[in-house]
Every structure is written in structure tokens, then in C-alpha cells.
Amino acid sequence: MVSTDIHCTTDIPNYSGIPDYGYSNLLIYSTxxxxxxxxxxxxxxTHNGYITITYYDPVELSDGYLWIYRIDDSSDNVTQQFVNGNNNDFCSVSDNGLTVTVKIIRSTFSYPDSQFYVKVDYNFVRGKVYDEPLMGINDNIWKFNTIPTIEESYAGLVSGVMRLTIEGTKHYENLNSTGKDDFISDLQIELSKILSGPRAIYE
Structure with missing residues (x-):
């Protein structure tokens, strides 16, 4: 007699009273x-970015992985970064045990106007009370986008005449050639900051 295995799936009702905020994981409060x-x-x-996961109950880091993918136009998603939960250089837990912070390499999200998702492996964290491995976040659930590049526009080239005060003229004339070059360079930088535009050209 031949036996046949039948596999089926069904949605299990949520009897916990804890809302699912879209992560298909009732253990996660927010990200x-x-x-x-x-x-x-x-x-x-000037610093690395970071991502966070906040849980309802305290957790500890474990030896599962967190993966960051860029969603490509092709069918293959591109791995941008992955990190093991026990890597203390990149992963940390808040004092109350609820929030896990993962440092991001600066190049990970270096694609403007692109979509990414984060996958969290089973056993990336463990429950602190019972020391049991916790489920993570599956593919294509925790998705977000990078902001498109904004191209700045300027009014164009403007020319003008700048005159020093009497005191400024005396100070400038008493400088040697190197000092005069530094004076003009510093003046260009300060004026560019005031005008909030690209560095001006002075002749």
C-alpha cells in the first residue's frame, strides 16, 4: 500500500490580541x-547609516543573518550587505532589550530612486526570557525606497565689481603674494556660502 503525503497551508487566526504591523511576525512592533x-x-x-527592529519583548542577538537586497529590474535581486547577529561591530541591542540596531555600510543604499528589502533569518535574535530562537522577516516584506537625486539649478553666471574698504585695501596691500592669494581664496569661499551657489570665479 502506497501512502501519499498531503501538504496544505492555512491562515491561523491571531488570538494574541497583538496587531501585525505588516511584517507577518507578531513579535515585531516596528522597524x-x-x-x-x-x-x-x-x-x-559623514557617518554610516543604520536600520532598527523593535520587538514587543526583550531579545538577545544570535547567529542568524540579516540580509539587505536591492530589487533589480531583472529577476535577480542584488545582495547589498549581510551581517551575522553575533557581529558586535555591526549589531547591538538597546538597554531594555527591545530594539536591535544594525550599522549600514555607506555604499549599501547608494542607489537613488531604488527599492530595497531586508530579510531577517530565523534565529537572528533569541527571546531573552526563554532563550528560544525567534522567527525573522521573509523576503519582499520589509521594503522601502531611496529618495531620487535632486538636481540643483542655478541662475547662471553673474559678474560684478567688489571694492574693499580703506582698511581692507591697506591690509591687502601689506600682504605678500602668497597672503594675497590666500585672501582672495578665502573671500571666494565666504561669498559662495552667502550666495548659496557654486564657487564664484574672480579675476
Whole structure:
């Protein structure tokens, strides 16, 4: 007699009373970025970016992985970064045990106007109370976008005449050639800051 295995799936009702905020995981309260959020490109910042996951109950880091993918036009998504939960250089937990922070390499989100998603493996974190591995976040659920590049426009080239005060003229004339070059260079920089445009050209 031949036996046949029948596999079926069904939605299990949520009896916990805890809402699911779109992560298909009742253990997760929120993330940063949130689902469908729009973020700036951290490569334009002076520091690395970060992402966070906040849980309902305290957790500890474990040996699962967190993966960041860029959704490509082709069928193959591109791995931008992955990190093991036990990597203390990149992963940390808040003092209350509820929020996990993961540092982001500056090049990870360096594609403007692109879509990304984060996958979290089973056992990336463990429950702190019972020390049990916790489920993560599946593919294509925690998705968000980078903001498109904004091209700045300027009014164009403007020419003019600048005159120094009597005191400024005396100060300038008493400088040597190197000092005069530095004086003009510093003046260009300060005027460009005031005008909020590209560096002006002075002759």
C-alpha cells in the first residue's frame, strides 16, 4: 500500500490580541525604515547609516543573518550587505532589550530612486526570557525606497565689481603674494556660502 503525503497551508487566526504591523511576525512592533518608507542615501552623510527592529519583548542577538537586497529590474535581486547577529561591530541591542540596531555600510543604499528589502533569518535574535530562537522577516516584506537625486539649478553666471574698504585695501596691500592669494581664496569661499551657489570665479 502506497501512502501519499498531503501538504496544505492555512491562515491561523491571531488570538494574541497583538496587531501585525505588516511584517507577518507578531513579535515585531516596528522597524526603521518602516515598510514603504523613503530614505536618504547614507553615503551622502559623514557617518554610516543604520536600520532598527523593535520587538514587543526583550531579545538577545544570535547567529542568524540579516540580509539587505536591492530589487533589480531583472529577476535577480542584488545582495547589498549581510551581517551575522553575533557581529558586535555591526549589531547591538538597546538597554531594555527591545530594539536591535544594525550599522549600514555607506555604499549599501547608494542607489537613488531604488527599492530595497531586508530579510531577517530565523534565529537572528533569541527571546531573552526563554532563550528560544525567534522567527525573522521573509523576503519582499520589509521594503522601502531611496529618495531620487535632486538636481540643483542655478541662475547662471553673474559678474560684478567688489571694492574693499580703506582698511581692507591697506591690509591687502601689506600682504605678500602668497597672503594675497590666500585672501582672495578665502573671500571666494565666504561669498559662495552667502550666495548659496557654486564657487564664484574672480579675476
Amino acid at each position: 526603521y525604515p518602516s515598510i514603504n518608507d523613503a530614505i536618504f542615501n547614507p553615503s551622502n552623510l
